[in-house]
Amino acid sequence: MRRELWFGFTLMALIVAGTGWMVLSVDTLTNGHYGLIMLALVVVAIMLGFPTAFTLMGMGIIFTFFAYHSGGQSAAGAVRQTLDLMVQRAFSVMSNDVLISIPLFVFMGYLVERANLIEKLFKSLHLSLARVPGSLAVATLFTCAVFATATGIVGAVVTLMGLLALPQMLKAGYDVRVSAGAITAGGCLGILIPPSVLLIVYGATAGVSVVQLYAGAFFPGLMLAGLYVLYVIVLARLRPHTMPPLTPEQRQVPLPAYAQQLARTWSQVAVPALLRALKGRRNATVPTRWMLQQLGVALLPALVFALVAAWTWHLDTRAAVQAAAPALGMQSLEDDSAASTETDGGLAEPPGAQDDADDGGLRPPPGSDEAADADRAVNQGEIAAPARPNPAGEASAARNPASTGWWVGFGVGVAAMVAFYAVLTWARLEVFKMLLGSFFPLMVLILAVLGSIVFGLATPTEAAGVGAFGGFLLAVAYRQFNWGVLKESVFLTAKTTAMVCWLFVGSAIFSAAFALLGGQELVEQWVMSLNLSKTEFLILSQVIIFILGWPLEWTEIIVIFMPIFIPLLDNFGVDPLFFGLLVALNLQTAFLSPPVAMSAFYLKGVAPPHVTLNQIFAGMLPFMGIQIVAIVLLYLFPDIGLWLPKVLYG
Structure with missing residues (x-):
């Protein structure tokens, strides 16, 4: 047995x-x-x-x-x-209206999965990180994190990365356990990183805002992914035989014929070569249109940096405008108050009425002959021009000088741009173009969905609808959409939602x-009889959830045991939002802990025959330890999860 x-x-x-x-x-x-x-x-x-x-x-x-x-x-x-x-x-x-977002997010995930972006993303990432220790494993974790953010479907991410990354890592001489651990751990990031279905289920069960849960889970998810990457890099440094560096052949990037010609003629660095080729006369065989396209792509980072610098400068120096308006307003109020105290009573005369009275009648209407004569007299200096009020005040055009912090950041950014373009060879330009073609569309979709939720522009259900439509557009744009894809996506969505x-x-x-x-009362009486402190209660609850993660999946733990834990939180002064973040981190063990460990079975189903289930389990254990470290860090520094909800909604 x-x-x-x-x-x-x-x-x-x-x-x-x-x-x-x-x-x-x-x-x-x-x-x-x-x-x-x-x-x-x-x-x-x-x-x-x-x-x-x-x-x-x-x-x-x-x-x-x-x-x-x-x-x-x-x-x-x-x-x-x-x-x-x-x-x-x-x-x-x-x-419950919140539950409507579940099928929409799931449908978005299946469509994005079928847009075939993950293969391009993984290839571009592992080429761009080729000099990093354990580059294939690091690229796998990065790809899983990005794809989990766009889909939230654990099984799909683990299965696709098992088909794509595992053969390449084994071919490069990577240890089987390290390879399996990176794929299974990275695939499980979709449990925590929004748009996570787990957070929707927890929010509906515990009565916590899904919007705040998404905001709170953002930084813990990044922290956990960062800890995974740090562990892989340190392990590759300490035990290089488990993750050998890529060979020059594996780092090779094929160049277009035009790029090879410009590299031989002018320079291996892309931007100077393009500028010199456009200026010189030795580029007759290279179309000008192609060179302008390459130059536009290469200058995109500089354009983004310029826009960010201008925007931050505007924010950093606009305080003078905001400070001037209240001061001017107070001055005008004081003047009006002084004018009103000079009257004997009743309503004060409207502005200009006293001048009109002194002139002996009403002023001529604009556009009349009398008004034109008066304007000519003013222009010729015969009559002093009346003072015209400036609604924005004299300080409207004045701005504060940029702060030292802004100049430091600007200098660092300029130095980074100079360094970037100094090392932007033709090969790196091709890798950059691959990243633009795979990473940028996903980032637009992620920002459209999560940004609209976190910043209160849309409810989770509305944002899920936008995400589903965005997934459809991606599948169409990459020519992966057809009747079979739609039918399979709808079927899998209905199955998961049901x-x-x-x-x-x-x-x-x-x-x-x-x-x-009365089971809840009995549990509450037993827990209260233990005279636990807040810390002891949190440790006890997380240990119980950790143990339950062995035989049960996260869905079962949420729907069965959270209704038992949630009523106890008030007795210990625990924020349900903070508790939910701890639970979300902890429940990733349901996919990484034997014997259930669904991610291990997903990977085993697509792994080569010589990769055993015990090797996959052994590879997952260090990442389970990292999850425990992440839980401890979140408890010791709760602002990791609570800072963003406080800033946005507090």
Whole structure:
């Protein structure tokens, strides 16, 4: 028998033994104890392979009937109340508007996956990072992070990277365990990095804003990806035999014929060669249009830098304009106040009325002959021109000088631009063009979706609709869209969405039964009797979730156990948003921890035959340790996750 089966049966035996000890250790079983028995039976049934959603519904219905019937209700009345509760809980789940974003985000992910961008992105990244230790593994993690942000589908990312990156890493002499660990860990980043379906499910379960969860998960997701990359680079330095550097042949970038000709004639550095070729007369065989196109692509970073510098300069120096307007306003108010105190009472005369009275009548209307004569007299200096008010004040054109920080940043940026163009050879220009063709479209889609959510321009559902349309446009633009792609994407979206929705219905019925039996009160009493501090409670809860990640998937943990943990947070002063970020980091272990470890099975399904499941599990263990480090860092420095929500919504 396989080890994972022994592990599963041992864990189930411990659950049954613990439940039996609880039943035998009390003199009288209350309804709360029956609720805990129901919880243990659900976990064992799921581990045995029963469908999660229908197991939750079945157990919930049975124990709901028991709860009503044990309270003195007749059997017919208990049945009626049970059915009423089922309908009410199912309707409350289906009327949750936030859940509409799940099928839209999933549909976006499947369309982006079929746009075939991941192959181009991985190739361009591993060429651009060729001199970094462990470049293939680093490129794999970068690709997974970007693609996870655009899709959020763990299985798709792991499967595609297993087909694309694993053969190249094995061919380059990479250790099997390191290769498998990088692919499985990188693929699981979609659980945490928005647009994460997990965060939507947690928000709907815990009653936390999905918008704030997305904002809060942004920096922890980047932190975790950065820790993965740091670990790979350090390991490649300490043990170079596990990740040999790329050979010159593997770093070779094919150049167009025109680029080779300009490199031989003028320079290996792209921009000077293009400028000299455009100015000189020795480029008759190279079309001018082609050179202008290459120069435009090469100068894009300089254009972006110039726009960013101008925008930051405007923000840094506009304080004078904002400060001048209130001062001028106060001065005008003081003048008006002084003028009004000089009157004997009643309403003050409108501006200009006193001048008109002194002149002996109304001023001529604009455009009349009298007005033209008056203007000529003013221009010739015969009459002093009346003072015209300046609405913006004298300081409207004045700006503060740029701060020292801006000049330092500008200098660093200029130095970076100079260094960039000094090393921008024709080969690097080709890599840059590959990045533009693969990375830029994904970044536009990511910014359109996540930016509109985080900055409050759209709700998650609206942004998901935009993302689904953006995925459709990408598939069309890269000529990957056809009836088969649409049909398969719709089918997979419906399959995934149906699973999540049935899980929500089953969880709602199960939670109602657990509450009716008093299981939540019993758990709360037990936890409070331990006299735990806030730190001890968080450690206990995260350890429980970490252990549950071995036999259960994240969906089951969220819908079954979060309704038990959430009511306890107020007792310890824990922010549900912060708790959700800790849980999201922790629940990645559901995809990285044996024996369930779904990402390992995804990778095994596409890996070469000689790659064993034990090797994949061994490769995932160091990344599980990194996840624990990330959880500790987030707890010690909660502003990693809470700073952005506070700035945007606090």
